[in-house]
Amino acid sequence: FWEKVQCFETVDSTNLIVKDWAQQGAEEGRSAVAEEQTAGRGRRGRSWISPPGENLYFSILLRPQAEASRMAMITLLMAIAVTQSVRELHLDAKIKWPNDVVVNGKKICGILTEMYPSADGSFFLVIGTGINVNQKEFPEEVKKTADSLALELGTDVDREVLLASVLRHFLDCYDSFLETMDLSGQKELYESFLVNKGRVVEVLDPKGKWQGTAIGIEKTGELLVQRKDSSVEAVYAGEVSVRGI
Ligand code: BTN
Structure with a gap:
């Protein structure tokens, strides 16, 4: 190499x-x-x-x-x-x-x-x-x-x-x-290694801005964010900007 x-x-x-x-x-x-x-x-x-x-x-x-x-x-x-x-x-x-x-x-x-x-x-x-x-x-x-x-x-x-x-x-x-x-x-x-894990993040996606807790990643790389109602959403890089708050 x-x-x-x-x-x-x-x-x-x-x-x-x-x-x-x-x-x-x-x-x-x-x-x-x-x-x-x-x-x-x-x-x-x-x-x-x-x-x-x-x-x-x-x-x-x-x-x-x-x-x-x-x-x-x-x-x-x-x-x-x-x-x-x-x-x-x-x-x-x-x-x-x-x-x-x-x-x-x-x-x-x-x-x-x-x-x-x-x-x-x-x-x-x-x-x-x-x-x-x-x-x-x-x-x-x-x-x-x-x-x-x-x-x-x-x-x-x-x-x-x-x-x-x-x-x-x-x-x-x-x-x-x-x-x-x-x-x-x-x-x-x-x-x-994920610094965001367990932290509240703000997600900005095409539907708008929302907050949740980062809980891990999908095996395809998306960030898994849990909403207050416990539902989990996979967030794509590029489509969204995630800010730790
Ligand atoms: C970032 O914005 O965080 C990415 C920065 C990437 C910089 C590296 S330095 C080597 C390679 N050549 C470039 O022009 N950019 C990447």
């Missing part, structure tokens, strides 16, 4: 590099990691500020033989992998559904998965992960919500060792996913 990881100094976005490779026929597992991104992309059209030399920015190409509807689940696998690796550093990492990794309530990792059609009618996925590793200063607008491993630990972390650990955990999760094409093998682990 390691032969498939290519390191770059400065790129616009590792997701774009891997997308280009994929469109030229690159095989599953090809990965790009960069010291710096000049146009790092976040979810919902936001940017991901990617200063040089401190953090991890990497993207992986996947070509799962799965239906497009199953693809979103794979993002959750990366959140599990990062959480496992950060926990090995003795930090209490948790997952904020669907796929932010937080420590003490502050975000230390973001994942952006992009799906594209291939020429043969199937799809490929680019999973891009940004981990705040050794960054000590954050811009004013994210100071309250962003954090890094070094700030939490009080010491710097070896980025290569961390990347190797994340990739190893991710491959384990991905192998298990491919066996069932769902999260049955990971559901329990994911739920044990």
Whole structure:
């Protein structure tokens, strides 16, 4: 697998590099990691500020033989992998559904998965992960919500060792996913990491805004939210925004 990881100094976005490779026929597992991104992309059209030399920015190409509807689940696998690796550093990492990794309530990792059609009618996925590793200063607008491993630990972390650990955990999760094409093998682990579990969340879906208690996830990745009348609803990522309150 390691032969498939290519390191770059400065790129616009590792997701774009891997997308280009994929469109030229690159095989599953090809990965790009960069010291710096000049146009790092976040979810919902936001940017991901990617200063040089401190953090991890990497993207992986996947070509799962799965239906497009199953693809979103794979993002959750990366959140599990990062959480496992950060926990090995003795930090209490948790997952904020669907796929932010937080420590003490502050975000230390973001994942952006992009799906594209291939020429043969199937799809490929680019999973891009940004981990705040050794960054000590954050811009004013994210100071309250962003954090890094070094700030939490009080010491710097070896980025290569961390990347190797994340990739190893991710491959384990991905192998298990491919066996069932769902999260049955990971559901329990994911739920044990879920910061929202047992908490009141506010769901904003096409029908409006409502509140409930997050109780876990479906084996297909949706968040299970219990209403006051005890009925349980499965909430889809992308369709809704969930706010902890
Ligand atoms: C988020 O908004 O939480 C997702 C952030 C994802 C950032 C990573 S960094 C590596 C990869 N390349 C990008 O341009 N974005 C992702």
